[in-house]
Amino acid sequence: MFSAILSACGKEKTANSSGQKVLRIGYQKNCPLVILKERGTLEKALKKYGYKVKWIQFQAGPELLEALNAGSIDFGRTGDSPPIFAQASGSSLVYVAAGISKYKGSGILVKKNSGINKLSDLKGKKIGFAKGSSSHFLLIKALEKAGLSINDIKPAYLQPGDARAAFEKGAIDAWVVWDPYTADAQRLPNTKLLVNGAGLTSDRDFFVASSSFAHAHSDILKIVLNEVQQSSDWANHHHKETADMLSPLLGIDKQSLMIALNRRTYGVQKISNNIVKEQQDIANTFYKLKIIPKKVTIKNNIYNIYKGNGKDDRK
Known part of the structure; x- marks a missing residue:
């Protein structure tokens, strides 16, 4: 059990002269850390350590x-994609853990x-997606599967909010995005999911420091990370409560969130060799293009804070 591995803390000293220490956490509204933040358990866990x-909220990973x-x-x-761009820009970030693959909620x-009706029908179409995002990589792999390249479509670089509006108005022919935006859009009249990420991408979170x-x-x-795992376990077993929590924060209705939650498992994984390979494949693809x-x-840029090689790669 991963949480059991996490429970053994190191012996490093974290005290400073002021006695009051602050852990500054960056998060986005649609991420596992929001659940941790709303539950308030991390504050309790760290209080005894001073x-x-x-x-601190951010609109996007970059x-x-x-x-x-x-x-x-x-x-x-x-x-998965923003850390690659950061590394390419010389960032000294380190990957400390990964999330569980959420490919079912990402798609076209x-x-x-x-x-x-099929991937090859995307040729010549105007497709909306966020440049440099997990959706960018998903689109590249989907086109490759159909014997196409990014040069065979008309890209429209749009963040989810703008892409949703463009899709509804018919300004773009297709939209590549991730949950819960995928789930929310699937409930629109006359909308279908052409493909999800199965066989194309793992689309996982990364926890970085x-x-x-x-x-x-x-x-x-x-x-x-132990607290992230605990809040993830809670969310996995309390979908309705999680949807109630996230709906006002994200501005997405509970029905859409329930679709997203039912096809996702939250959790923390050690970064295995397989996960490194997945991430390297994305980096290689972006460099090639x-x-x-x-x-x-x-x-x-992998920092293994656990003993061993981190070969846990459960789905």
Whole structure:
């Protein structure tokens, strides 16, 4: 059990002269850390170590990672693609844990009457997606499967809110996105999920920290990840309560959130060799297509705060 591994904390000293320490956590509204934040359990767990928690919200992963590199936050969570761009820009971030694959909630949405019934039908179509995101990679792999490339479609670089509006108005022919936006859009009239991420991408979260904080305070990170796992276990067994919690925060109705929750498992994993390979494949793909300016070696930024090689890779 992963949580059992997490329970053993290190022996490092985290005290400073002021006696009051602050753990600065970067989060996005739609991420596992929101559940942890709303439940308030981390504050209780860290109080006896003299820590208080400061939560800082970001609109997107790249902004969060810029703050991490600048020393404005200590720890955060992003999707799989932003850390690769950060590494390519010279960030010293370290990956400390991964989330469980959530490919079922990521996919390509089209209108039922669009005439797009298979991946090859995307040729020549205008497709909305967030540049440099997990959806960007999903689209690349989906096109490859159909014998196409990104040059065979008309890309529209749009964040989820703008893409949703464009999709509803018919300004784009297809929309590539992740849950709960996928689930919410699936409930629109005349909308269907062409494909999800099965066989194309793992689409997992990554928990990252500044290199300096990870090396100095691995004991605190173990406590944080243990609390993430505990809140994840709660969410996995309390879908209705989780939907009630997230709905007002995300502005998405509970029915859509229930669809998303029913096809996702929250949790924390050690970063195995398989997970490193998954992430390296994304980095290699982005470099090959000149989306990032230089090669990135994922393993150079892995910080294993646990004993052993971290071969747990449960789905």
